[in-house]
Amino acid sequence: MNxxxxxxxxxxxxxxxxxxxxxxxxxxxEDTIKVGxxxxxxxxxxxxxxxxxxxxxxxxxxxxxxxGVLGKQLEPxxxxxxxxxPLAAELARQLIEVDGVDVVFGCWTSVCRxxxxxxxxxxNSLLFYPVQYEGEESQRNVFYTGASPNQQAIPAVDYLMxxxxxxVERWVLAGxxxxxxxxxxxxxxxxxxxxxxxxEDIMINYTPFGHSDWQTIVSDIKTFGSAGKxxxxxxxxxxxxxxxxxRELGNQGIKAEDIPVVAFSVGEEELSGFDTTPLVGHLAAWxxxxxxxxxxxxxxxxxxQKFIGSDTRVTNDPMExxxxxxxxxxxAVEKAGSTEADAVIDNIVGLETPNLTGGIAKMLPNxxxxxxxxxxxxxxxxxxxxxxxxxxxxxxxxxxDYLPESKMLEADWTAPINCGNYNTETKTxxxxxx
Amino acid sequence: xxxxILRLALLTLSLLLPTQMVRxxxxxxxxxxxxxxxxxxxxRELGAIxxxxxxxxxxxxxxxxxxxxxxxxxxxxxxxAVVIQRGSSITDPLTGEAVDLGADADLSRIRVNxxxxxxxxxxxxxxxxxxxxxxxxxxAAQGFLAKPDAANLxxxxxxxxxxxxxxxxxxxxAARAVTILTSExxxxxxxxxxxxxxxxxxxxxxxxxxxxxxxNAPDEVKPTIQSAISGLxxxxxxxxxxxxxxxxxxxxxxxxxxxxxxxxxxxxxxxxNMAHGEMVMLGAYTTFLVQLVIRxxxxxxxxxxxxxxLPVAFLxxxxxxxxxxxxxxxxxxxxxxxxxxxxWGLSLILQQTVRSIFGPTNQMVIxxxxxxxxxxxxxxxxxxxxxxxxxxxxxxxxMLLLILNRTPLGLQxxxxxxxxxxxxxxxxxxxxxxAMTFGLGSGIAGLAGVALTQIDNISPNLxxxxxxxxxxxxxxxxxxNLWGTFVGALTLGVANKFLEPYAGAVLGKxxxxxxxxxxxxxxxxxxxxxxxxxIEQ
Numbered sequence: 001m002n003x004x005x006x007x008x009x010x011x012x013x014x015x016x017x018x019x020x021x022x023x024x025x026x027x028x029x030e031d032t033i034k035v036g037x038x039x040x041x042x043x044x045x046x047x048x049x050x051x052x053x054x055x056x057x058x059x060x061x062x063x064x065x066x067x068g069v070l071g072k073q074l075e076p077x078x079x080x081x082x083x084x085x086p087l088a089a090e091l092a093r094q095l096i097e098v099d100g101v102d103v104v105f106g107c108w109t110s111v112c113r114x115x116x117x118x119x120x121x122x123x124n125s126l127l128f129y130p131v132q133y134e135g136e137e138s139q140r141n142v143f144y145t146g147a148s149p150n151q152q153a154i155p156a157v158d159y160l161m162x163x164x165x166x167x168v169e170r171w172v173l174a175g176x177x178x179x180x181x182x183x184x185x186x187x188x189x190x191x192x193x194x195x196x197x198x199x200e201d202i203m204i205n206y207t208p209f210g211h212s213d214w215q216t217i218v219s220d221i222k223t224f225g226s227a228g229k230x231x232x233x234x235x236x237x238x239x240x241x242x243x244x245x246x247r248e249l250g251n252q253g254i255k256a257e258d259i260p261v262v263a264f265s266v267g268e269e270e271l272s273g274f275d276t277t278p279l280v281g282h283l284a285a286w287x288x289x290x291x292x293x294x295x296x297x298x299x300x301x302x303x304x305q306k307f308i309g310s311d312t313r314v315t316n317d318p319m320e321x322x323x324x325x326x327x328x329x330x331x332a333v334e335k336a337g338s339t340e341a342d343a344v345i346d347n348i349v350g351l352e353t354p355n356l357t358g359g360i361a362k363m364l365p366n367x368x369x370x371x372x373x374x375x376x377x378x379x380x381x382x383x384x385x386x387x388x389x390x391x392x393x394x395x396x397x398x399x400x401d402y403l404p405e406s407k408m409l410e411a412d413w414t415a416p417i418n419c420g421n422y423n424t425e426t427k428t429x430x431x432x433x434x
Numbered sequence: 435x436x437x438x439i440l441r442l443a444l445l446t447l448s449l450l451l452p453t454q455m456v457r458x459x460x461x462x463x464x465x466x467x468x469x470x471x472x473x474x475x476x477x478r479e480l481g482a483i484x485x486x487x488x489x490x491x492x493x494x495x496x497x498x499x500x501x502x503x504x505x506x507x508x509x510x511x512x513x514x515a516v517v518i519q520r521g522s523s524i525t526d527p528l529t530g531e532a533v534d535l536g537a538d539a540d541l542s543r544i545r546v547n548x549x550x551x552x553x554x555x556x557x558x559x560x561x562x563x564x565x566x567x568x569x570x571x572x573x574a575a576q577g578f579l580a581k582p583d584a585a586n587l588x589x590x591x592x593x594x595x596x597x598x599x600x601x602x603x604x605x606x607x608a609a610r611a612v613t614i615l616t617s618e619x620x621x622x623x624x625x626x627x628x629x630x631x632x633x634x635x636x637x638x639x640x641x642x643x644x645x646x647x648x649x650n651a652p653d654e655v656k657p658t659i660q661s662a663i664s665g666l667x668x669x670x671x672x673x674x675x676x677x678x679x680x681x682x683x684x685x686x687x688x689x690x691x692x693x694x695x696x697x698x699x700x701x702x703x704x705x706x707n708m709a710h711g712e713m714v715m716l717g718a719y720t721t722f723l724v725q726l727v728i729r730x731x732x733x734x735x736x737x738x739x740x741x742x743x744l745p746v747a748f749l750x751x752x753x754x755x756x757x758x759x760x761x762x763x764x765x766x767x768x769x770x771x772x773x774x775x776x777x778w779g780l781s782l783i784l785q786q787t788v789r790s791i792f793g794p795t796n797q798m799v800i801x802x803x804x805x806x807x808x809x810x811x812x813x814x815x816x817x818x819x820x821x822x823x824x825x826x827x828x829x830x831x832x833m834l835l836l837i838l839n840r841t842p843l844g845l846q847x848x849x850x851x852x853x854x855x856x857x858x859x860x861x862x863x864x865x866x867x868x869a870m871t872f873g874l875g876s877g878i879a880g881l882a883g884v885a886l887t888q889i890d891n892i893s894p895n896l897x898x899x900x901x902x903x904x905x906x907x908x909x910x911x912x913x914x915n916l917w918g919t920f921v922g923a924l925t926l927g928v929a930n931k932f933l934e935p936y937a938g939a940v941l942g943k944x945x946x947x948x949x950x951x952x953x954x955x956x957x958x959x960x961x962x963x964x965x966x967x968x969i970e971q
Contacts, residue, residue: 041794042785042786042789043895044796044895046789046894047794047795047796047895048894050793050794050795051795085646164549166548166549177940204711205938205939206938206939206940207939207940208939208940208943210899211939212889212890212891213681213686213688213889213930214898215681215684215820215931216678216681216934216935216939217932217934217939219677219815220935221683222815223670225642226639226641226642226645227642227645228643228644228645228646228647228649229641229646240796240891240893240895240899243796243890243891244889244890244891247801247819247889248817248887248889250806251806251807251817251818251819251820252808252817253807253808253815256548256551257548257551257552257555258870260548269795270796272795272796272798274796274798275798275800275801278806280505281547281548281551297890316882328861328940376549377547379505379543380505381546385545385547387477387547
C-alpha cells in the first residue's frame with residue numbers, strides 16, 4: 001500500500017517537529033557540544049529503542065553534572081525515526097547538517113545502520129551503534145559497541161556443544177527474516193558443519209517480523225527434537241515475535257531441560273512484559289546482564305533507576321553498549337582536544353573504559369570493542385543467572401573467520417592500512433572474495 | 435507417612451546384599467551438614483552434593499532436592515541457614531517446620547542450571563517411585579524414562595508389582611523396558627520384548643527413545659526397533675494432518691475474532707475503519723488494567739480476571755466506538771476515502787496515546803491456570819489457550835448472529851443498512867442505530883483484544899498486526915455477510931497452516947495473498963455475495 005509510506009512519513013515529520021521544537025531555545029546557546037540521538041520512538045522498534053534514547057539522555061545528564069566535555073555542556077538532540085529506514089537517513093542528514101551535531105548515537109536494526117551509513121561517510125561524522133549485529137562490515141565513521149558474531153553467537157554454540165551445556169548434537173536455527181538472522185545463521189551453519197555436525201542435523205527456519213502464530217513451527221521443532229539426539233534451538237527471532245514464541249513453547253510443554261532455546265535478541269527489557277515462569281532454564285547469550293554482581297553495575301542500575309524515576313525499570317546489554325560507546329567518545333574527545341570527526345577517529349583506537357561486568361572495553365583498530373561473553377539462564381523473575389562466561393575478553397571480529405568469502409578480510413582503521421576490508425592474501429584494500 | 439516408611443523398610447529388605455552395603459556406608463553422610471553446604475556451593479559443587487544427598491536414599495532429602503530443582507531453596511546470607519521459601523512461608527528444608535529468621539534476614543536463591551535440574555529429577559525419581567501420590571509416581575517413572583540406569587531395575591520391578599494405577603504402571607513398564615533396551619547385559623529376547631512396551635507406555639517420547647536406542651542396539655534387535663519406529667511414524671503422519679487442521683482452526687478462530695467486529699462496521703455499515711485494530715489493542719490494555727486491579731486488591735480472583743475483563747473491555751471499547759462514530763464518522767458517511775484517512779489518523783493518535791501512557795514496552799497479562807499447558811487428545815497436542823480461544827470465537831460469533839437476526843436492534847441495523855431513508859421514514863432513529871452498530875463492532879473488537887492477550891504481545895502495535903488480516907478475511911468472505919466472515923477466517927487459517935510446512939512461514943503468507951488476489955479477480959464480491967437491489971446502490 002502506498003499509504004503506509006505516506007503515513008509513516010507524515011507521522012514522523014510531525015513527531016520530529018514536535019520533538020525538536022522544544023530544543024530551539026537551547027540551540028541559541030553557542031557553547032555546547034551537540035549529541036544526536038537517532039532512535040525509533042514510535043513504530044515497531046519503539047519497544048526496544050525508546051529505552052536507549054532515555055539511556056543517552058541519562059548519560060549526557062551525568063556527564064554534564066561532572067562538568068561536561070572540554071569545559072562545555074553536552075546538548076542532546078533527539079529525533080524519532082519512527083521505525084522507517086529511509087527516514088532514518090534523512091534525519092541523520094538533518095542532525096549533522098542542520099542541527100550541527102558532532103556525534104550520533106543510534107539505530108537498532110541492521111537495516112537502519114545500513115541506510116544511514118552513506119550519510120555518515122559522505123558528511124564525515126560519527127555514529128556509535130550499540131546493538132549486536134551480523135558482522136561482515138567495518139566503516140571508518142561507525143563504531144560498533146554491540147557484539148559481533150564471534151562475541152555472541154559462536155561462544156553460545158560452543159557452550160551448548162560442551163558437556164555443561166548438554167552436549168547438543170542437533171540444531172534448529174530459527175530467525176526473523178532479515179539481514180541479521182540470515183547472516184548470523186549462515187556463519188553458524190558453516191561453523192557447525194566445520195565442527196562435524198551433519199547437514200540433516202541442522203534445521204533452519206525463518207518467520208516474518210511480528211509472527212504470532214507459532215503452533216506449526218514449535219510442533220516441527222518438537223518433532224525435529226525427537227530423533228534421539230540432544231537438540232537445541234538457536235534463536236535470532238527479533239522483537240515482538242518472541243513473546244508468542246516462548247508462550248507457545250511453554251504451552252506445548254517444551255522444557256528447557258529437553259530442548260533449550262538460546263536467544264541472541266531476548267534480554268531483560270523484552271522479558272519485562274512477560275511471565276517467565278514457563279521459561280526458566282532457557283538461555284540467552286549477551287555481553288552484559290543486569291544480574292551481574294559488580295559494584296560498577298550496582299551503581300549504574302541505581303543511578304539509572306533514579307534518573308528514570310522507577311525502581312522496576314531494568315537495564316540491558318545495548319544500554320551498556322551505549323554507556324561504553326559514550327565514555328569512549330568522551331575520552332577520545334578529551335584526548336584529541338576537539339570534537340572533529342577525524343581527530344576523534346584517530347584518537348579513539350586503543351582507548352579503554354571499564355565495562356559493567358568488571359572488565360575493560362577497549363576500542364580496537366577495526367572499530368569494534370573487547371567484550372566478555374556471558375550465557376545466562378532465564379529466571380522466574382525475568383532476570384538471567386549467569387551459568388557460563390568466557391575466561392578472557394573477546395575482541396570483536398568485523399569479518400567472520402568461518403565464511404570462505406570473508407575469512408581473509410581484516411579491518412584496520414589505523415595507519416598504514418586504514419581500510420575496512422583489507423585482504424590479507426592479496427594485501428590490497430577493498431579486496432572481495434574473488 | 436507410616437505406609438511410606440513401611441514401604442521403604444520393605445524395599446530395603448528386598449534389595450540385594452551389595453546394595454545394602456552401599457546404603458550402610460552412605461548412612462555416614464551428615465545430611466544436615468550437606469544441606470547447609472548447598473548454600474555456598476558453586477554449580478559444580480552443587481552437583482556433587484546432590485549426588486551425595488541422593489545416594490543416602492533418605493526420604494528427608496526429597497523436599498530439599500525438590501525445592502532446589504524448583505528454585506525454592508534459599509540461603510539466608512545473615513545466618514548462613516538454608517531454608518525453603520514458598521510464598522511467604524519459610525520452612526526448614528529437612529524438618530519442614532516453620533523457621534523465624536528475624537528481621538535482618540537476607541535471602542538469596544540457590545540457583546541451578548539445566549544440567550543440575552536433570553540430575554535432580556533423576557535422583558528424585560529413584561526416591562519418589564514408591565510415593566503415595568500417583569502423579570508423583572508417574573513423574574518418577576517418566577524421570578527414569580529420560581535417564582535409564584540398569585542399577586534401578588530391582589527398584590522398578592518392585593514398583594511395578596505394587597502399582598495399582600494402569601497408566602502409571604504402563605509408564606513404569608516402559609521405563610523398565612528402556613532400561614533393558616539400553617543396558618549392556620540384557621539378552622536379545624528381553625530387548626525384543628521390551629520394544630512393544632516402549633511403544634505402548636512411553637507416549638509421545640517413544641520415537642525419541644527408540645531412535646536413540648537404535649544406534650547402540652545389537653544387530654538382532656535392530657529390525658524390531660526399526661519396524662516399531664516406522665509403525666509409529668505412520669501413525670504420526672495421520673495425526674500430523676489432523677494436527678494441521680487443528681492449528682488451522684485455531685489460527686482461523688483468531689482471525690475470526692479480529693475480523694468479526696470489522697464485518698459489522700465495514701461489512702454491514704460500509705465504513706472503512708482503519709482504527710479497528712486499535713480497538714483490539716484497547717481491549718487488550720483494558721484486560722491488563724483489570725488484571726492489575728484484581729492482582730492488587732483481590733488476588734483470589736486472579737484466575738477469573740479474564741472473565742471479568744470481558745464485559746469491561748466490551749463496554750470500554752464499545753463506548754469509545756460510539757464516541758468515534760458520533761465525533762468523526764457520522765460526518766463522513768458516503769465518503770469512503772475521507773473515512774479511511776480520518777480513521778487512519780485516529781489509529782495513529784490512539785497508538786501514540788497508549789504509548790505515552792503505558793510506555794512502549796510490552797505489558798504483562800498472566801495466563802490463568804486453566805489456560806496454561808496442553809493436553810494430549812489421542813495423538814493431538816491441544817494447548818488450552820488455543821482451545822479456549824476457539825470456543826470463545828464460536829460463542830462470540832453465534833451471539834452476534836443472534837443479535838443481528840433475532841433482536842429488535844439487529845432488525846433495525848439491517849433495515850438502516852439496507853435502505854436508510856425508508857428505515858428513517860418508518861420511524862427508526864437512524865443516527866442512534868448507526869452509533870449502536872459501530873459501538874457493537876468496536877466492542878467485539880475489544881473482546882478480541884481480551885482473547886489476544888493470551889497469545890500475543892500487549893503493546894501499542896498489537897492492532898496493526900491484525901488490521902490487514904481482518905480486511906482480508908472480510909473481503910474474502912464476502913462483504914456484509916457474517917457467515918462469509920466465518921467461513922473465510924477458517925478457510926484462510928487452515929490454508930495457511932497447510933502451506934506453512936511446505937513453503938515456510940514467509941512464503942506461505944505471500945502465497946495466501948496471491949491466492950486471495952486471484953480469487954477476488956474471479957469473484958469480486960467474495961465467497962458469499964449479497965444479492966438483491968440493496969447491494970447495487
